[in-house]
Amino acid sequence: MKIYFAGSIRGGREDAARYFEIIEQLGEYGQILTEHIGNPELTGRGEIDDDKKIHDRDLAWLRQADCLVAEVTTPSLGVGYEIGKATEWGKPVLCLFRPDEGRALSAMIAGCGKAVIKEYQRAEELRAIFADFFGRLIA
Amino acid sequence: MKIYFAGSIRGGREDAARYFEIIEQLGEYGQILTEHIGNPELTGRGEIDDDKKIHDRDLAWLRQADCLVAEVTTPSLGVGYEIGKATEWGKPVLCLFRPDEGRALSAMIAGCGKAVIKEYQRAEELRAIFADFFGRLIA
Numbered sequence: 001m002k003i004y005f006a007g008s009i010r011g012g013r014e015d016a017a018r019y020f021e022i023i024e025q026l027g028e029y030g031q032i033l034t035e036h037i038g039n040p041e042l043t044g045r046g047e048i049d050d051d052k053k054i055h056d057r058d059l060a061w062l063r064q065a066d067c068l069v070a071e072v073t074t075p076s077l078g079v080g081y082e083i084g085k086a087t088e089w090g091k092p093v094l095c096l097f098r099p100d101e102g103r104a105l106s107a108m109i110a111g112c113g114k115a116v117i118k119e120y121q122r123a124e125e126l127r128a129i130f131a132d133f134f135g136r137l138i139a
Numbered sequence: 140m141k142i143y144f145a146g147s148i149r150g151g152r153e154d155a156a157r158y159f160e161i162i163e164q165l166g167e168y169g170q171i172l173t174e175h176i177g178n179p180e181l182t183g184r185g186e187i188d189d190d191k192k193i194h195d196r197d198l199a200w201l202r203q204a205d206c207l208v209a210e211v212t213t214p215s216l217g218v219g220y221e222i223g224k225a226t227e228w229g230k231p232v233l234c235l236f237r238p239d240e241g242r243a244l245s246a247m248i249a250g251c252g253k254a255v256i257k258e259y260q261r262a263e264e265l266r267a268i269f270a271d272f273f274g275r276l277i278a
C-alpha cells in the first residue's frame with residue numbers, strides 16, 4: 001500500500017511534530033511517499049527547489065498513491081489542492097482534524113462527501129482511526 | 140462571463156476588506172458567483188449552514204464559472220481545494236498573492252503550471268492584472 005500523507009509546509013509548521021507521529025503510525029500500513037513532511041528541519045520556507053519540480057513530483061506521487069491521509073488542522077493551500085485532486089481521481093481520502101480554539105474545518109473539506117473526516121486530540125486516538133480506515137480499504 | 144472568486148473564510152478573515160475590493164473590480168468583467176466572500180459580516184466561523192450544502196453549492200458554481208480568481212495570501216484549505224478542481228476541469232485560474240512577512244506561496248500553487256500567478260501589494264495594481272487576464276480570456 002502506497003500512502004500519500006499531506007500536511008502544511010509553507011502554510012505553517014506548528015504541527016510538524018504531530019505530522020512526524022502520524023507518519024510513524026502510518027508506516028505500519030504501507031510506504032509513505034511524503035515522509036519529508038514530518039521532518040522537523042523542514043521550515044515554513046519549504047523545500048528549496050524549483051516550485052514546478054516540487055509540484056510535479058508531488059502530483060506524480062499522489063497519482064501513484066492508493067490513498068491520501070491529510071492532517072487538516074493548519075489551513076494550507078497545498079493540502080486543499082491535493083484533496084481536490086485526490087477526490088476528483090477517486091482516491092480514498094482520510095482527513096484528520098484537531099478541533100481547537102473554536103476554529104471550524106473548511107466547509108469545502110467537511111462537506112466534501114468523498115473524504116472521511118475524523119476529529120482527534122491525541123496521537124493515541126489515531127490508532128483506532130487508522131485501523132478502521134485501512135481495514136475498510138483492504139477489505 | 141461568470142467569475143468564481145475564492146478567498147479564505149474559515150482559514151481566517153484578515154483579508155476580508157481586500158476581497159471586497161477585488162470583487163468590486165471583478166464586477167467590471169462579469170457576474171461574481173461568490174460575492175458573499177467579500178461580506179465584512181461573514182466571520183471566520185463561516186456561513187451557518189450545512190457543510191455539505193455549502194460544498195455542493197460552491198462546486199456547482201465553480202462548474203458553471205468561466206474562470207476562477209483566487210486571493211491566495213491567507214492559506215486556506217477551501218481555496219486550495221477549488222484551485223485543484225478548477226485546474227483539473229480545465230478552467231482558467233488567476234491567483235493573486237501579496238508577498239508579506241517572508242511567507243512564500245505554496246509550491247503546489249506556485250508550481251502548478253495551469254494557474255496564472257500574480258504578485259501585488261495594492262488594490263490599484265490589480266486593474267492592469269485583470270485587464271491582461273480577462274483580455275486574453277476574451278481574445
